[in-house]
Amino acid sequence: MTRIAAVKGRRVWDSRGNPTVEVDVVLEGGALGRAIAPAGASRGTREAIDLRDGGDRLRGKDVARAVASVNGPIAAALVGREVADQAGADAAMLALDPSPLKASLGGNATVAASLAVLHAAAAGAGRPLWQHVAEHYGTTPSLPLPEIQIFGGGAHAGRRVDIQDFMIMVPGARDFDEVMEITSAVYFAAGDIMARKGRLAGVADEGGWWPQFDSNEEALETLVAAIELAGETPGDRVVISLDIAASEFGQGGRYRLALEDREMGSQALIDMLGGWLDSYPIASIEDPVGEDDPEAMAAFTRRFGDRVQIIGDDYLVTNAQLVDEAAAAGACNAVLVKVNQAGTVSESIDTFRAARGRGWGAIVSARSGETEDVSISHLATGLGGGQLKVGSFTRSDRMAKWNECLRIAERLGQGAFVGGAPLAGTWWGARQKETT
Missing domain, CATH: 3.30.390.10 (Enolase-like, N-terminal domain)
Known part of the structure; x- marks a missing residue:
């Protein structure tokens, strides 16, 4: 049977x-x-x-x-x-x-x-899928920390800005439901700011606001303003996460920021991102340099790996062997797990295990072209993966996955929410440790 x-x-x-x-x-x-x-x-x-x-x-x-x-x-x-x-x-x-x-x-x-x-x-x-995953793979289920897009960019928004995702995380929330409530406030505050500036122009592929900015950094400034308008203190309960997706605007160690009409090498890009890390409450950064720039990825990790989560996406493509190679080279400290990037569940689980075996973070992720399928909500929960990246806070293909996590929370109990645990190795985690 x-x-x-x-x-x-x-x-x-x-x-x-x-x-x-x-x-x-x-x-x-x-x-x-x-x-x-x-x-x-x-x-x-x-x-x-x-x-x-x-x-x-x-x-x-x-x-x-x-x-x-x-x-x-x-x-x-x-x-x-x-x-x-x-x-x-x-x-x-x-x-x-x-x-x-x-x-x-x-x-x-x-x-x-x-x-x-x-x-x-x-x-x-x-049994529910999350429970099957936990029992089949011998993991402890937990509700993940969401990573939610506020402004879309890059390939998700007609390359209107160079940076692909400007996101928030709420590691200081009490439970998953409070993450949703705070994110809603920040998301609509960002829309209000854009409307006041006469720059509200709809949403991008994943539901984040369409970026109408004169520079990439203006998006960061606006995101901080939205967090404040929502009644939060940037860097307290709410932090910023970026997906640079540098392979989309760089090749061979040269990077062109089309919005700002300037070109730079790997070191200049690393310095620019380092300036952002100094100026804004950024706890996570994905693909800061291109997939064909491994020495720069290692250099970025050496410089900032003790203060920020550095995620490999295009750089690692949900591949266990590439995770092992990157770890040996001192590049990245987390991997994005996209099941379709690998092509099968088993290969994705192998990548997840390779990352965890290295002491890395692992973020289960959706794609920009999504559907009503909620598999990743169950995978992130069942694996105890710690983090889930779905897209923004609008569009049913995104909300279906967040809402599924809320249903799972009723079965697991709110105490199963990981909160800020996945960011323990960042400056945010260090600050929380100092204040407790």
């Missing part, structure tokens, strides 16, 4: 109106697991490839080939397998595709199928 009886792929649509892949996995006993593949706009060169059809139809973005991968070779490999054997199911799919980036089957096909197997196993066992 716990063997996979059927696998069905179909085309559905994501938050940008683009086609994507949904997979149903049905067990002999009738239990159903379902998952949808997300898609990123800012993508690392070493992450799993979304298989698209090309050509003129649907701007080349149709997924008929990826759906065919699900309904053909993937289904044949999975039907009859014990659903609880997640590693075996993922290995069976990987054996079908000789390409390192899943270009033959499509990473969008494999990730939807892999997550659907995980959901089916939980459904078959009659």
Whole structure:
């Protein structure tokens, strides 16, 4: 009754109106697991490839080939397998595709199928997904600290500003619900400031305010003002998190800030970001330099790694081997875990474990092209991952995931919220230790 009886792929649509892949996995006993593949706009060169059809139809973005991968070779490999054997199911799919980036089957096909197997196993066992994840992988579940976008930028906002995400975290909140309440106040305060300046222009891909700024630093200044307008003291309960996504505007150690019409080398970029760290309550920074600039990433980590969380995204692409290599080189101290970046649940868990084994942070993350799928809320909770990055505080594809965490909180109890624990190694954590 716990063997996979059927696998069905179909085309559905994501938050940008683009086609994507949904997979149903049905067990002999009738239990159903379902998952949808997300898609990123800012993508690392070493992450799993979304298989698209090309050509003129649907701007080349149709997924008929990826759906065919699900309904053909993937289904044949999975039907009859014990659903609880997640590693075996993922290995069976990987054996079908000789390409390192899943270009033959499509990473969008494999990730939807892999997550659907995980959901089916939980459904078959009659338990919520977060609990299945915790029991299957031997982890202690906890409600993660959200990382929430207030201003979108970079590839998420027509490159109106160079920096991709201006976000907040609320490590000083009592519980997950208070995080949502404080974030709501900051989010709408930011909108009020933009409206007063005559710069309110809608929202970006992930729901953050569309950035109408004359410089990248003006976004930081406005974010601090929004925190204050919301009645909070910047750096007290509320801190700032940035996704620089430097690979999007840099190559070969040269970086061009288009908004400010200036170009700089790695050291100048590091100095600029260091100035921001000195001037603003920033507790976390993602991809501060490009994925092709490893020496600069190590230099940034040496200089600032004892005061700020330094996350590898495009630089590490949810790859356990790259985490090990980066740790050996002294680069980064945290990894972003995007299941579709790796292509399967098992590879993502391997990356999570590699990071934790190094004493690193691990942030489970959504993509800019999202859906109603809430798998990552359960993964972040079940793994006890500590942090969850979903996007902003508007749009149903984002709010579905935050709201799912609130439902999970009712089962786990508010005492399961990690609060500021993931930021213990930052200046914020040091200050909290001094005041307690």
